[in-house]
Amino acid sequence: MNLTSKTLWPTIAWTLLLGIAAPPSLQAYIGPGAGFAFVSSFLVLLLAVLLAVFSLLSWPLRLLIGLVFKRKGRGRHKTDISRVVVVGLDGMDPKLAEGFMKEGLLPNFRRLKERGDFTPLATSEPAISPVAWSSFTTGVDASHHNIYDFLTRDPCTYAPILSSADIAAASRVFSVGKYLIPLGRPRATLKQKSKPFWKILGERGIFSSIIRVPVTFPPEKFNGVLLSGMCAPDLKGSQGTFSLYTSKGDPSGTRVGGMRYRVSPSGNCIRTELHGPQNPLRRDGGELTLPMEIRLDPSRNRVRIAVSGQEFELDRGGYSPWIRVVFRPGLGMKVRGICLFHLVRTSPQFELYVSPIHIDPEHPSLPISHPSIYSVYLAKLIGPYGTLGLAEDTWALNEGAIDEEAFLKQAYLLYEEREKMFFKVLERTPNGLCACVFDTTDRVQHMFFRCLDPDHPSNRGKETEKYRNVIRDLYIRMDGLVGRLLEVIDEKTLLLVISDHGFTQFKRGLNLNSWLRDNGYLFLEEGRDESGDWLKGVDWRRTRAFALGLTGVFINRKGREAKGIVDEGEPLAALRQEISRKLTGLVDPQTGQNAIRSVVETESAFAGPYTYDAPDLLVGYNAGYRTSWDGATGRVTPAQFEDNTRHWSGDHCVDPALVPGVLFSDRKIRRDGPGLTDIAPTVLKALGVEQPTYMKGRPLI
Numbered sequence: 001m002n003l004t005s006k007t008l009w010p011t012i013a014w015t016l017l018l019g020i021a022a023p024p025s026l027q028a029y030i031g032p033g034a035g036f037a038f039v040s041s042f043l044v045l046l047l048a049v050l051l052a053v054f055s056l057l058s059w060p061l062r063l064l065i066g067l068v069f070k071r072k073g074r075g076r077h078k079t080d081i082s083r084v085v086v087v088g089l090d091g092m093d094p095k096l097a098e099g100f101m102k103e104g105l106l107p108n109f110r111r112l113k114e115r116g117d118f119t120p121l122a123t124s125e126p127a128i129s130p131v132a133w134s135s136f137t138t139g140v141d142a143s144h145h146n147i148y149d150f151l152t153r154d155p156c157t158y159a160p161i162l163s164s165a166d167i168a169a170a171s172r173v174f175s176v177g178k179y180l181i182p183l184g185r186p187r188a189t190l191k192q193k194s195k196p197f198w199k200i201l202g203e204r205g206i207f208s209s210i211i212r213v214p215v216t217f218p219p220e221k222f223n224g225v226l227l228s229g230m231c232a233p234d235l236k237g238s239q240g241t242f243s244l245y246t247s248k249g250d251p252s253g254t255r256v257g258g259m260r261y262r263v264s265p266s267g268n269c270i271r272t273e274l275h276g277p278q279n280p281l282r283r284d285g286g287e288l289t290l291p292m293e294i295r296l297d298p299s300r301n302r303v304r305i306a307v308s309g310q311e312f313e314l315d316r317g318g319y320s321p322w323i324r325v326v327f328r329p330g331l332g333m334k335v336r337g338i339c340l341f342h343l344v345r346t347s348p349q350f351e352l353y354v355s356p357i358h359i360d361p362e363h364p365s366l367p368i369s370h371p372s373i374y375s376v377y378l379a380k381l382i383g384p385y386g387t388l389g390l391a392e393d394t395w396a397l398n399e400g401a402i403d404e405e406a407f408l409k410q411a412y413l414l415y416e417e418r419e420k421m422f423f424k425v426l427e428r429t430p431n432g433l434c435a436c437v438f439d440t441t442d443r444v445q446h447m448f449f450r451c452l453d454p455d456h457p458s459n460r461g462k463e464t465e466k467y468r469n470v471i472r473d474l475y476i477r478m479d480g481l482v483g484r485l486l487e488v489i490d491e492k493t494l495l496l497v498i499s500d501h502g503f504t505q506f507k508r509g510l511n512l513n514s515w516l517r518d519n520g521y522l523f524l525e526e527g528r529d530e531s532g533d534w535l536k537g538v539d540w541r542r543t544r545a546f547a548l549g550l551t552g553v554f555i556n557r558k559g560r561e562a563k564g565i566v567d568e569g570e571p572l573a574a575l576r577q578e579i580s581r582k583l584t585g586l587v588d589p590q591t592g593q594n595a596i597r598s599v600v601e602t603e604s605a606f607a608g609p610y611t612y613d614a615p616d617l618l619v620g621y622n623a624g625y626r627t628s629w630d631g632a633t634g635r636v637t638p639a640q641f642e643d644n645t646r647h648w649s650g651d652h653c654v655d656p657a658l659v660p661g662v663l664f665s666d667r668k669i670r671r672d673g674p675g676l677t678d679i680a681p682t683v684l685k686a687l688g689v690e691q692p693t694y695m696k697g698r699p700l701i
């Protein structure tokens with residue numbers, strides 16, 4: 001996964017938030033005004049009674065539908081498996097797992113392996129989480145599900161856009177004085193193509209519970225329940241914007257990954273504002289804020305915070321529980337979120353971290369579950385929980401807003417929530433499919449992989465020895481999860497523990513756009529030797545190729561890109577081959593190593609219908625390499641290569657052959673070389689459902 005596209009998100013935030021205010025159905029989520037909490041719980045009760053009556057009255061009809069379904073679902077055979085449980089441990093690496101098992105550190109994984117099997121699981125091309133999990137979900141490759149990266153480019157503007165969802169505001173707006181009232185619904189569409197296999201199960205009458213599988217925002221209807229995962233936004237509409245309140249001399253409101261706000265204590269009191277989303281109702285926009293008062297107790301390293309009608313104490317280094325915050329854009333509306341507070345320090349300067357404001361699962365201002373009441377139901381079961389797709393705030397650690405300890409504390413806090421949720425959901429899914437993805441494994445490895453390599457440039461100036469065992473301990477914790485899971489499943493359950501990809505070091509970054517510039521494929525406007533973010537300042541009339549995202553190179557194709565100059569046919573094929581040839585085996589002059597292991601030409605390597613708009617080339621980096629930080633935000637810089645000195649020190653956006661994931665199964669795996677696209681056919685077969693012919697994967701058991 002990637003957090004490099006921060007500056008994009010505010011630009012789409014307003015669009016999202018117009019959506020919050022817009023349609024009657026969405027308004028219901030944010031509440032019509034005071035007293036809503038009471039009214040809504042009353043409504044839930046009323047709805048439950050009505051549903052019970054309806055369900056009784058409609059029984060004959062449902063019986064008929066059931067019979068039709070059965071006929072339609074002729075592919076459903078009887079099997080000795082009544083339930084499949086898929087646990088996704090994002091980024092779990094087979095080599096590390098193997099090593100720790102050999103050391104005897106993972107007794108439960110070993111037990112699972114001995115009961116069934118353990119094997120590497122081929123990842124997707126490219127090996128990026130949204131791509132890989134989409135292949136898990138649909139059983140097809142990127143050219144069939146159309147997700148090639150977190151981002152793609154808008155061919156009309158060359159600006160980055162989300163690959164996973166298309167979110168647009170209501171097209172008509174009604175204006176009353178200073179207010180703008182959107183008419184009609186905003187459009188939120190999942191851009192993933194093909195069909196989730198749980199939808200196929202649902203058509204055969206098999207129920208599924210799907211928890212936090214990536215690329216499920218906005219949630220789609222099917223026969224089951226689903227909570228959205230990676231790619232679900234925060235309340236600002238971004239993929240996670242933290243706030244740091246500091247008495248250090250930084251200018252206020254500057255964006256360094258998150259937002260930094262300058263505060264000045266007056267005596268022992270700080271009066272400031274909690275910064276929320278843009279006001280969707282006001283013509284002049286502006287941010288929604290809440291007054292926040294912080295009382296300092298420097299002698300005890302503690303503060304007392306009053307915000308949004310709540311008061312709580314916070315010790316240095318500690319986290320608050322989820323704090324509910326309610327913003328009021330006007331017209332009696334409410335926009336609700338939840339966030340975590342963490343007191344970084346009180347002296348020599350004051351620093352308070354506030355996590356991105358997550359959509360409140362009990363009052364979601366955007367749909368984050370199917371049915372929409374499901375996120376509320378889960379909150380009633382386990383209390384408030386993080387809903388942001390990329391919930392663990394890797395960016396805050398990368399930017400030095402929080403330290404390693406605080407990051408780990410937050411990551412495991414979110415992990416505990418997820419585990420609690422998972423076991424509750426599992427209990428309530430006695431038959432059918434229960435799938436849950438845990439992100440902790442990916443995020444912790446991204447941030448601490450450097451500690452496995454004493455020569456990692458990221459170790460400079462950082463504690464390494466102290467965190468030497470963080471990744472080992474992470475795997476041990478996951479082993480605990482597997483242990484608890486093995487205790488509660490029976491022999492009629494098929495258990496699969498999988499990861500979408502493995503991990504490798506990210507020691508050196510390559511800026512592909514700088515390389516394209518140096519090789520005469522990309523040109524900057526006259527007088528520039530650097531571009532801005534997202535290729536601002538690139539001269540499109542002369543540029544033949546540009547990179548965008550974590551592995552993609554686009555050719556500036558005539559007829560496809562707004563200012564395309566490369567003709568289709570022979571000129572396009574020749575250019576693709578030329579760049580591909582030059583990039584393969586590209587040597588890093590500083591280390592003498594090959595930075596790029598392979599390059600895939602999308603249109604010849606894939607057979608699916610979604611190749612025309614895809615990146616023309618997918619770059620497979622060698623172990624130790626990845627796109628540089630500037631490269632990932634589309635900034636053309638003087639140097640091609642640079643050391644990676646950030647906390648984010650491990651990665652997987654490399655040649656997929658280098659980073660397979662894991663597959664643990666409590667049944668024997670019957671095929672060699674399994675891959676992610678085999679999981680959907682395996683689950684379908686296990687539950688007696690014929691796999692659709694378009695799925696290229698094959699059942700593994």
Ligand SMILES: [Zn+2]
Nearest residue numbers: 001091129442
């Ligand atoms: Zn990742």
